[in-house]
Amino acid sequence: MKSTNLSLIAGTVALAAVTGFAALSAPGDADATGAKAAARLPVERSSLLCPAPGLSELAETTYTSFTPASGVGGEAGTAELKPSVPTTADAGDGTTAKKDTKKKAADSDKPVVSLKEPGKPATADASGSDAPALVGTATGKLAPGWTTQQTTTVSTGATRGLLGVSCTGPDTDFWFPAASTAKSSEDYVHLTNPDDTAAVADIELYGPDGSLKSDVGEGITVPARSSVPVLISTLTSEVADDVTIHVTTRTGRVGAVVRAADDATGSDWLTASVDPTGTLVLPGIPADATSVRLVVFAPGEEDADLKLKLLGKTGAISPAGHEDLHVKSNMTAGVDLKDITRGEAGSLLLTPAQSGQATPVVAALRVVRGTGDKQEVAYIPATGPVGAQATVAGNRAKGSILSLTAPGATGTVKVTASAGSGGGERTVKTYTVKGGTTLAVTPQVPAGLKGSYALTVETESGGPVHAARTLTLPQDGIPMFTVQTLPDDGGTVEVPAAEQDLSVLDD
Helix, strand or coil, rough: CCEECCCHHHEEEEHHHHCCCCCCCCCCCCCCCEEECCCECCCEEEEECCCCCCCCCCCEEEEEEEHHHHHHHHCCCCCEEEEEECCCHHHHHHHHHHHHHHCCCHHHCCCCEECCCCCEEEEEEEEECHHHHHHHEEEHHHHCCEEEEEEEECCCCCCEEEEECCCCCCEEEEEEEECCCCCCECCCEEEECCCCEEEEEEEEECCCEEEEECCCCCCEECCCCEEEEEEHHCCCCCCCCCCCEEEEEEEEEEEEEEEECCCCCEEEEECCCEEEEEEEEEEEEECCEEEEEEEECCCCCCCEEEEEEEEECCCCEEECCCEEEEECCCCCCCCCCCCCCCCCCEEEEEEEEECCCCCEEEEEEEEEECCCCEEEEEEEEECCCCCCCCCEECCCCCCCCCCCCCCCCCCCEEEEEEECCEEECCEEEEECCCCCCCEEECCCCCCECCCCCCEEEEEEECCCCCEEEEEEEEEEEEECEEEEEHHHHCEEEEEEECCCCCCCCEE
């Protein structure tokens, strides 16, 4: 009898290249044992989900889709974002509603924004309150590093502001510190399902005293290729200024993001914090921030004791009166850092108070610019380093600031400003970020820019660098702004070096 044995690892190589599961370590060379190290391959498929832009008729939204030009071969591929399929609740009731639902379902097969080639952004616009959530997939050359920026301007009302979000990939577990169930707040969790079968999600809420009692946050059904907004104040009767939201799925996967709104400070999107860990970096606090509030949650069984450091232009300082922070297990802690940056852009570094006692936590910042009735809010979640490559789209000729932070050793990154969506040539510049500092720069705009452009940050050498991009758009005396972090885009995946064992064995 004859049999053929194939290496299981070889199968894993093909699977990783398709799914996009990544690990961060150097490719290429053999290790000390002589075995070949893992290689990095570009992903062949990426998914993105954009939440419904807003609930205001005055909302004006721009989508900017982009994939970095990597020069890697392969099929041309496609990258399209289409409207989510409306649920019955979206359309209303009765015969008219059924007809409207059928029409919207038919429209959901028409791309809202379609990217044609790597290296050049594609844009699309939407208006009003009924713009849908988007579900999208990129393949071939357009998959590695695919990103889409959704930027919405609302001029007046409780949801006023410049709302920006880098559309997210689907997952099964999300943490959102810095939400609120206060009477002045209206915070929604937007759940979007990219798949052809329904997903079931649970939403847990945690305040300063622990879990907030809720009987309706469990078993939320998100229909296939649809989106469901959930007002968190309807999940509990308890009121808290600082709330951590935990979204998990029982079946399927979803994209999750929070649209936070407050009567005094307007609204913006809050994306998920990096997974719980002992050391966190929150980059890109604007120089003119008038109020900065840190919200931290410890999801494990142990309390967390943290040290706070502000990484500024010249080095690290401890915020006066807030050098240390104690976070009780399963409780949300909020700290008012006021105008911590005092005219100099910075980033916040959270580390264990004692070496060897790194209790995992999640965190986010609620940042306000302006005063009185001219305030505007944005959110900065803890984020991972740019790693091999990170990209943010939707930059304009004016109003973009890139913050680069090296929490440990000095790091060097290459920043590429892409060609414009309507024309222009890309530019490249290298920055060295001294360890323990934040470098805030105005990006070099592409030569002959027409339209918007994307920024791609790549690690060149040295220690890890964390990054965030701030967009500003002053309007009627209100310093409207939004901040997006730039974690590694997962455009390449590390796959183990393996040889197929094709030997034929005789039994």
